[in-house]
Amino acid sequence: MSEVSGNETGKDVRALLARVPAVERVLSSAAQPLIGEYGRTQVVDAIRMAADALRRELLAGASFDASFNFEAKLVDDAARSLAARARPHLRAVFNLTGTVLHTNLGRALLPDEAVRAVIEALTRPMNLEFDLATGSRGDRDDLIDDLICELTGAEAATVVNNNAAAVLLTLSALASKKEVVVSRGELVEIGGAFRIPDIMSRAGAKLREIGTTNRTHLKDYDEAINARTALLMKVHCSNYAIEGFTKSVPVDEVAQLAHARSLPMAVDLGSGTLVDLAQFGLPTEPTVRETVEAGADLVTFSGDKLLGGPQAGLIVGRAELIRKIKKHPLKRALRVGKLTLAALEPVLQLYRAPELLRERLTTLRLLTRPAADMQAQAARVQAVLQRALGDAYSVTAEPMMSQIGSGALPVDQLPSFGVVIHNAAGKRGGRALMKLEEALRALPRPVIGRIADDALRLDLRCLEAADEPAFVAQCAELRL
Numbered sequence: 001m002s003e004v005s006g007n008e009t010g011k012d013v014r015a016l017l018a019r020v021p022a023v024e025r026v027l028s029s030a031a032q033p034l035i036g037e038y039g040r041t042q043v044v045d046a047i048r049m050a051a052d053a054l055r056r057e058l059l060a061g062a063s064f065d066a067s068f069n070f071e072a073k074l075v076d077d078a079a080r081s082l083a084a085r086a087r088p089h090l091r092a093v094f095n096l097t098g099t100v101l102h103t104n105l106g107r108a109l110l111p112d113e114a115v116r117a118v119i120e121a122l123t124r125p126m127n128l129e130f131d132l133a134t135g136s137r138g139d140r141d142d143l144i145d146d147l148i149c150e151l152t153g154a155e156a157a158t159v160v161n162n163n164a165a166a167v168l169l170t171l172s173a174l175a176s177k178k179e180v181v182v183s184r185g186e187l188v189e190i191g192g193a194f195r196i197p198d199i200m201s202r203a204g205a206k207l208r209e210i211g212t213t214n215r216t217h218l219k220d221y222d223e224a225i226n227a228r229t230a231l232l233m234k235v236h237c238s239n240y241a242i243e244g245f246t247k248s249v250p251v252d253e254v255a256q257l258a259h260a261r262s263l264p265m266a267v268d269l270g271s272g273t274l275v276d277l278a279q280f281g282l283p284t285e286p287t288v289r290e291t292v293e294a295g296a297d298l299v300t301f302s303g304d305k306l307l308g309g310p311q312a313g314l315i316v317g318r319a320e321l322i323r324k325i326k327k328h329p330l331k332r333a334l335r336v337g338k339l340t341l342a343a344l345e346p347v348l349q350l351y352r353a354p355e356l357l358r359e360r361l362t363t364l365r366l367l368t369r370p371a372a373d374m375q376a377q378a379a380r381v382q383a384v385l386q387r388a389l390g391d392a393y394s395v396t397a398e399p400m401m402s403q404i405g406s407g408a409l410p411v412d413q414l415p416s417f418g419v420v421i422h423n424a425a426g427k428r429g430g431r432a433l434m435k436l437e438e439a440l441r442a443l444p445r446p447v448i449g450r451i452a453d454d455a456l457r458l459d460l461r462c463l464e465a466a467d468e469p470a471f472v473a474q475c476a477e478l479r480l
């Protein structure tokens, strides 16, 4: 190869630079389809940036032969950057973490009935606060409070943005500047900075702690009551369990004491299921109805945990207390939107047919997936992944344990199946596993698993049959 003098190289670069088409020319021809899709403003910027990048490439010594189509390159580059910019930041993923109600992955998945109702509410005017019988102004809670009462046995109900809001509103409305008695064993922190003591002070209520971390007795409640007491409260120990030498006072006994002293009693149930989960072979959780029947005057619980609906906080209980809660100014700030109500009603409707719930309610279907289903699926996915990953990794199908998640039943685990991926060389695979985890997250629909015991684990409980083909298809795109 002959030496090229600096001068000649300079001439080549100038010749190449001269071939970069003017932005205006690209806009009036090859970029027309992009303008139709993205609008002129964005396309002008994208073509300009692509042209600048190309010039920098040429100045850095890149060479292209005489037939190379610079105009097509600018349009391709612009199309790629526009598509990347337009991709939503909130995206669908595959939840193979083994945690069904995963707070960071959006908790409950909603059934088709709810999806259809949300689409309708998004695209059509609705009678959100309009009484169709009288033609006058209505109350959005009226749309579903009868149904909530039917399913829980409560006198009245209201709905707010989430359960944290439900607790905040309840305490603000009933216990501002007064004392609330809570056992030290129930002063929990739920992930994401929801701490009962903090909520209490935000609501302007004074926390009166009683008992010890592991043991609280009825007389502890009794002795704490004074003229400033507004409420006795119990909180479900969602995400942890105290075992061993423990004692807590059941709801009915606390409620009886409260009523004997003319006080209301509230329970923050957290997950709050509407049906007895034991009938589905799941660990038992107290239902909302049981809690109401045990004498709780108010019960708060989430819409998107075991209930299987949209993010919401439900408050049920005695009519006069719910009335007071609904009149509080915070209710307006914490109220739910029409999309939430649209999604919640059909989910609640499903509970009227308990025999069909296991099939129709997505959360329950996932929690009760037959082991044989997941085992057969694990064998299929094992083969696909082993092929995609090659010799560097060894993939095996194995039994594993899923979790319900969102603080529901933290101790009990569900037998499940999945694939376990080891670094094939048998070396400790820290870096290789992290690279694999990253590659799975870089797929068009990111796959989220978990690393434990020197292996990457993909629990298949939440990969339903309808989603399997999409999962399998994109495995071929894994880049390691």
Ligand SMILES: *Cc1c(COP(=O)(O)O)cnc(C)c1O
Pocket (backbone or CB within 6 Å): 162, 163, 164, 165, 167, 190, 194, 235, 236, 237, 238, 239, 268, 269, 270, 271, 301, 302, 303, 312, 313, 406, 407
């Ligand atoms: C989850 C939970 C909350 C918070 O509910 P969100 O709906 O996430 O706001 C409050 N209390 C308990 C006991 C919980 O388990």
